[in-house]
Amino acid sequence: MMNDKDSGVTVLTPDDDFCFDCHPGLNCFTRCCRNVHIFLMPYDIIQLKHGLAMSSKAFLQQYTYTLMGKNGLPVVGLKMNEDEQKTCPFLGDSGCSVYESRPWACRVYPLQPESTKITEQKGLGYYSIMDVPFCLGFESGATSTVKAWLDRQNVPIYEEMESLFKNITTASFLSDKKIENRQIQEMFFMACYDVDLFRQFVFETSFLQRFDINTREVDQIRHDDTALYRFAMKWIEFGLLKQQGLTLKPHVMAAKKQALGIH
Numbered sequence: 001m002m003n004d005k006d007s008g009v010t011v012l013t014p015d016d017d018f019c020f021d022c023h024p025g026l027n028c029f030t031r032c033c034r035n036v037h038i039f040l041m042p043y044d045i046i047q048l049k050h051g052l053a054m055s056s057k058a059f060l061q062q063y064t065y066t067l068m069g070k071n072g073l074p075v076v077g078l079k080m081n082e083d084e085q086k087t088c089p090f091l092g093d094s095g096c097s098v099y100e101s102r103p104w105a106c107r108v109y110p111l112q113p114e115s116t117k118i119t120e121q122k123g124l125g126y127y128s129i130m131d132v133p134f135c136l137g138f139e140s141g142a143t144s145t146v147k148a149w150l151d152r153q154n155v156p157i158y159e160e161m162e163s164l165f166k167n168i169t170t171a172s173f174l175s176d177k178k179i180e181n182r183q184i185q186e187m188f189f190m191a192c193y194d195v196d197l198f199r200q201f202v203f204e205t206s207f208l209q210r211f212d213i214n215t216r217e218v219d220q221i222r223h224d225d226t227a228l229y230r231f232a233m234k235w236i237e238f239g240l241l242k243q244q245g246l247t248l249k250p251h252v253m254a255a256k257k258q259a260l261g262i263h
C-alpha cells in the first residue's frame with residue numbers, strides 16, 4: 001500500500017489484500033445498479049452486443065447516449081431507464097442479466113484505477129477502493145489480492161483493449177487540440193464504437209484497395225470484432241495522429257506524392 005502525499009490518495013499495489021464480496025442475499029444487492037453513470041469503452045460495446053446478440057448499431061441506438069469529450073472526440077455512456085431510480089436497463093429480477101458481458105466499470109468495482117505522481121513513477125496498475133457507504137460487500141470478511149480479484153473479473157483483457165484506445169485519446173497531439181471537424185468525429189465514432197458499420201466501411205468501399213494489409217489480417221477482421229477493433233485503432237492512429245499504424249499501397253502513395261508535388 002502506498003500513500004501519495006501530494007494527492008492524499010492511498011493506492012493498493014497488485015499484491016495488496018482488500019476485503020470485499022458481493023452476492024445475492026445482501027440487503028444492498030443490486031442497489032449499485034441504479035442511478036450510476038457508466039461510460040462504455042469500445043470493448044464493452046463489442047462484448048455487450050455479442051452478449052445481447054445485437055448489431056452494434058441497434059445496441060448504440062437502444063442503450064447508449066453520446067457526449068463530446070474535451071478534445072472533441074465522442075464518448076459513449078450507458079442510458080439508464082427513465083424510472084425514478086434510474087435503473088440500469090440490464091438489471092433483471094435476479095441481478096445483472098448481462099453478467100458475462102457486463103462492462104468494465106461493473107467488473108472493476110469496488111476498485112478504481114489511480115494515477116498519481118507515485119504510481120506514474122512506479123508504473124501502471126494501481127487502484128484505490130471506492131467509498132460507497134451503502135455497499136455491504138466490504139463487511140463480508142472475504143479477502144483477495146487486487147491482482148486475483150481483477151483476474152477473476154476478467155479485467156486484464158478489458159484494460160489491454162482500453163490501452164489501445166487511450167494511446168489515441170491521450171496522445172500529445174490531442175493535448176492542446178479540440179477536434180471540431182464533424183467528419184473526423186463521425187469516423188472516430190464509427191471506428192471505436194460501431195464495429196459493424198466499420199466492417200462495412202472496410203469491406204464495401206475502396207478501403208482495401210488503398211491500404212497494404214496482409215491477407216491473414218483481412219481474413220481475421222472479416223469475422224472477428226476484437227481483431228477489427230485492434231485494426232480500427234491502427235487506422236485512427238494513421239489518420240488522426242499521422243502515425244504509421246497502416247501503410248498505403250505504393251500506387252496510392254505515389255498518387256499522393258504527385259498531388260503534393262513530391263518526387
Ligand code: SF4
Binds near residue numbers: 022030135
Ligand atoms: S455488495 Fe456492493 S457491489 Fe454488491 S450488490 Fe451490494 S452494493 Fe452492489
Ligand code: SF4
Binds near residue numbers: 032089097098103
Ligand atoms: S450492467 Fe449489470 S452489473 Fe452493471 S450496472 Fe447494469 S445490471 Fe448492474
